[in-house]
Amino acid sequence: MKPKVLVTREVFEEVLEYLSQYFEVTSNQSDITFDSETLASKLSDKQGAMITLTDRIDTPLLARCPNLKAVCNIAVGYNNIDLQACTNARVMATNTPGVLDDTTGDFAWTLILATARRLTEAEAYLRDGQWVGWKLKQFLGLDVHHATLGIFGLGRIGQVVARRATGFEMNVIYHDVRRATPEVEGVCQASFVSKDELLSQSDIVTVHVPYSSATHHLIGKRELEQMKPTAILINASRGGVVDDSALIEALRSGTIAGAGLDVFENEPKLNPGFLELKNVVLAPHIASSSRATRYKMALLAAQNLVAVLTGEKPPNLLNPA
Numbered sequence: 660m661k662p663k664v665l666v667t668r669e670v671f672e673e674v675l676e677y678l679s680q681y682f683e684v685t686s687n688q689s690d691i692t693f694d695s696e697t698l699a700s701k702l703s704d705k706q707g708a709m710i711t712l713t714d715r716i717d718t719p720l721l722a723r724c725p726n727l728k729a730v731c732n733i734a735v736g737y738n739n740i741d742l743q744a745c746t747n748a749r750v751m752a753t754n755t756p757g758v759l760d761d762t763t764g765d766f767a768w769t770l771i772l773a774t775a776r777r778l779t780e781a782e783a784y785l786r787d788g789q790w791v792g793w794k795l796k797q798f799l800g801l802d803v804h805h806a807t808l809g810i811f812g813l814g815r816i817g818q819v820v821a822r823r824a825t826g827f828e829m830n831v832i833y834h835d836v837r838r839a840t841p842e843v844e845g846v847c848q849a850s851f852v853s854k855d856e857l858l859s860q861s862d863i864v865t866v867h868v869p870y871s872s873a874t875h876h877l878i879g880k881r882e883l884e885q886m887k888p889t890a891i892l893i894n895a896s897r898g899g900v901v902d903d904s905a906l907i908e909a910l911r912s913g914t915i916a917g918a919g920l921d922v923f924e925n926e927p928k929l930n931p932g933f934l935e936l937k938n939v940v941l942a943p944h945i946a947s948s949s950r951a952t953r954y955k956m957a958l959l960a961a962q963n964l965v966a967v968l969t970g971e972k973p974p975n976l977l978n979p980a
């Protein structure tokens with residue numbers, strides 16, 4: 660008898676075919692997000708699950724899944740999983756690091772350029788039929804070239820963003836809980852500074868830290884007030900790292916010039932304040948969403964699941980085996 664696994668959201672058919680070689684697969688190609696009750700009931704007789712950041716894995720859920728051995732996130736971020744609860748329940752948790760760094764870094768740059776040059780605001784104006792001709796002072800933006808780029812978190816994705824800055828001949832500074840090695844600083848051409856220095860010196864602040872209680876509201880009212888009024892803020896990491904209400908107020912009052920956001924508190928419910936603002940570029944959590952990368956993420960999650968349920972150590976184990 661093949662082990663039973665659940666795939667909680669729509670994935671590529673090729674990935675389902677791969678899983679079917681090993682498992683009896685229950686999939687959810689209709690892609691309707693399971694509420695916690697549905698997730699628990701569907702998972703109650705399964706040995707493994709491929710999940711996404713929309714699935715919360717915690718003690719009450721695990722208590723209802725006595726056969727469960729693996730939860731494999733199709734994401735590098737794993738703040739949807741209570742790791743301690745998994746360890747207590749002897750469930751292995753995995754994520755998908757590495758395969759999405761370039762694509763996510765590219766998207767951070769998409770937001771940087773679109774926000775600095777006010778692209779979505781200008782496009783909306785044009786689509787609305789308001790454009791009557793060239794004007795010298797139309798949609799004046801922020802120059803990215805030779806600007807100072809401040810990166811919070813010089814991990815894998817932060818490093819990609821830093822390396823891309825070379826082409827724009829930027830001054831790159833970063834802050835992290837741990838200083839990077841001289842090799843990494845050299846490749847990234849990035850200088851370590853304090854949090855306060857980063858905020859006050861940067862023209863563009865971009866955030867690339869995982870979400871945790873330590874990074875909750877890393878950027879709030881105080882931090883926004885430390886930024887230059889001409890500066891922009893980019894977040895393609897996780898909602899909750901930035902205090903959305905404080906950001907809306909800062910964008911409204913001109914404390915900072917703009918923001919480019921791929922992630923939000925309480926996704927997918929957007930704070931309506933964002934929709935009233937022109938100086939914010941908004942995206943629905945798609946930074947890693949190129950076809951190639953989302954495929955690699957799903958396949959890596961599937962490989963982690965196969966490894967656990969065939970008695971191998973999974974390549975991306977998050978908690979003690």
Ligand code: DGY
Pocket residue numbers: 712733734735736737759896944946947
């Ligand atoms: C991740 O991998 O954590 C991304 O946010 C998923 O899109």
